Amino acid sequence: MSVETAPNQLNVPYLDISDPSFAMQSEELRNAREASWYAKTNYGIAVLRYEEVSKLLKSPKLIQGSAKWPAHNGVHGGLFFDWWTKNLLVLEGEDHHRIRRLLNPAFSPRLIKDLVPRFQALANELIDEFIDSGSCEFIGDFAEPYATRVLTILLGIPESEWPTIARLASTIGLALGVTFKQDLDKVDAAVAELYDYAEDLIKDRQANPGEDFVSRLVLASRDGDKLNDEELRNALVLLIFGGMDTTRNQLGLAMQSFMRNPEQWELLSARPELGAKAVEEVMRINPTVTWVTREAVEDFTYQGLEIAAGTTVHLFTQASGTDPLAFPNPELDLLGEHPAHYGFGGGVHHCLGHFVARADMSEALPLLAGRLGNPHLTGGDEWLPDSGNTGPIRLPIGFTKRI
Amino acid sequence: MSQITVDRKLCDNHGQCAIAAPKVFSMNDEGVLEFEEIFDDALLDEVEEAIDVCPVQAIFVKD
16 A cells, blocks of 8 residues: 555544644644544655654654655755755765765764863853843844754855854755745855865865864865865755854743743752753753755665655654653653754764763753743743744743852 | 664664775665664764764764
């Protein structure tokens, strides 16, 4: 049977995932997950349960499903299109593995650890700015500058240049939205500006290599092979494209989750060593990347369902991370022992920058918990839709100053 | 020669080690990790990259 002809298809739930009001954390989705491990959608199938998401995420029968994203949106050329088709996110097989091998050493957890004191200093500097007022707009005052300045620290560029990086990353991020075609000129202009920026940075480090992250990329070699200038440039654009919005949104979602679970915020405040666990827990129950897209490369059968080559398979992260079959107590619990979440995707396309994201958020959350007591919404919050990458656009909060 | 151990409770079969050190680690048709427990020290750099890159840090080496 296939998705279209399954005899029991009346029992298979249907989810309209492109409806702007579609909600991941909803009765509709919980009911669908209870009824079936997958749902039909307006665009492929959605996998809802932990065990099946875990298996299919890493299945050799599926490849990354975003390669055709520009074409699906009527975009068939231009700077973004060219970059997209050559970036690590969509490359497969040996083309992917070669680039990944050359990029990996710069993202080593051993090297990222050295940046921790700078992440801590940055978090405290940002909190100092608003702590006395008892309120802040958490995204504009903390999450966005923090996520972007972490990138400037990593890239070894002046932190004062963060607004430029934030603007370019956000503009290129429009390419992932439903208005991509209308925004194409803006997106391509931002890619051009970021290319110039990246090319200058690469030239500088080629002339004056040091111990920093970009120098490591420039010098990276394996079996006599190196990244050429175009590959280096594309990688830096990917870092900025993939590293800013995601971290900003995830910090906002973390604050939302802790505001809903004040006793867990108190626990984190009292035990800052739970910072790393806090990151895992909020990404399990409230991930910014709400689904990971894959595409079947061949016809195959999984749990009695025939999945035809070309079928789009959405792997739902939040639904899988709160699946009662895998998590009998799915609530946020910093002391709980839970299986790994898939907020960073998985398999060969597992997020390249996850050690950076984990390290910077692990420092930020306990510092925030230690200084901001009883954080709460004060109204005026605005949110991205749940389809694709979600999170708060604005998150005004009030709190009691601790220190 | 050195010996690899993998904590199978942690290992989630992402396969990043098989990209970093394909002479030592591989994924079978079912997507499950297979590896050579004993490896030649000439491959130590590759194996160390695999250890570093493992998303769940499940790989260990002893001499």
